[in-house]
Amino acid sequence: MTPKEIEVSVIIPTLNEEETIGICIEKVKRVFEKYNINGEIIVSDSSNDNTPIIARSMGAIVVTPDRRGYGYAYRYAFRYAKGKYIVIGDGDDTYDFSEIPKLLEPLIRGEADLVIGSRFKGRIEKGAMPLHHRYIGNPLLTFFLNLFFKAGISDAHSGFRAIRRDVLEKLELKSDGMEFASEMIVEACRKNLKIKEVPINYYRRKNPTSKLRSFQDGWRHMKFMLLNTPDFLFIYPGITIFLVGIILMLSAFFKIFIGYLPGAHSIIAGSLLITTGYQVTFFGSFAKLKAGKTLPKFLTLEKGATLGMITFLSGVVYALILITRWIDSNFEHLPAIEESILAFTLIALGLQTYFSAFMLSMIAERT
Structure with a gap:
């Protein structure tokens, strides 16, 4: 040496x-x-x-x-x-x-x-x-x-x-x-x-x-x-919040007993949790892309935008059906609150999916 x-x-x-x-x-x-x-x-x-x-x-x-x-x-x-x-x-x-x-x-x-x-x-x-x-x-x-x-x-x-x-x-x-x-x-x-x-x-x-x-x-x-851990910061909490919202909304919509019988307040809470958890999960995807990680190949812009548009239109169609019923009742019988919230939730999820798909694509192209 x-x-x-x-x-x-x-x-x-x-x-x-x-x-x-x-x-x-x-x-x-x-x-x-x-x-x-x-x-x-x-x-x-x-x-x-x-x-x-x-x-x-x-x-x-x-x-x-x-x-x-x-x-x-x-x-x-x-x-x-x-x-x-x-x-x-x-x-x-x-x-x-x-x-x-x-x-x-x-x-x-x-x-x-x-x-x-x-x-x-x-x-x-x-x-x-x-x-x-x-x-x-x-x-x-x-x-x-x-x-x-x-x-x-x-x-x-x-x-x-x-x-x-x-x-x-x-x-x-x-x-x-x-x-x-x-x-x-x-x-x-x-x-x-x-x-x-x-x-x-x-x-x-x-x-x-x-x-x-x-x-x-x-x-x-x-x-x-x-x-430095998008999974634990965004994705796991987002999925958990989303699933809790699904349980609340479906149990309220179908009158399923889950320790108590959910009603209008539960379906409102469920809708809020679904849209929040869904967006938080997308934040995790944004963060993973920014960190240089790749998403599954099936998550393409075209598929995401198409899914978002289908979900959005499903919500719009369902909302139009509810409005038609209301008109047919001579404006006397408003749709059930559960049905209205379900329609608006589908619309919100569709818009989130559609625009988030483009955002994911933009981030992926710049990393």
């Missing part, structure tokens, strides 16, 4: 970590020395204290991102990394950089493309993680990430990770904020990469003031996941 070949790049984002950055760098250097690793330490710094001065004095490469953000600090630093393996971890000494070999081992053995240090499989020091993070926030967000993307992990928001450089270059990472942690896993799942967790220790911050904003950062993670 030539002197210029770097095996491991350790990237540490910092924002005023002068109390702990020296400890982190010293631990990394000890690992390099103990395991004879030719490595580099890159500090991606946005501090206004002595953090960058300390880091440079200890031999780290200090880069200064042109804007702030947890995710952006990493993305900015990645362009400077030369190592075959890249390790990332916070500069507040909550993660123990002495455990770097545990992260690298699965990569070196070819057992994984991305390794995550799991705090929940390891040991969390008392007071290191707020109770609402430990028992509500992290588990809940990890649950949804596993549900949406089948990641199969226990700690989606661990900031102590290792990844092969060639794999990192395949990930389309764009996030600037804390949702970067979720984005990395989502991208790894999309690329069918092998993800492995190893147990790690997690320690209390030396500086008790955390930079995390629980609700804001939690929402950023959740928003990112929802925006």
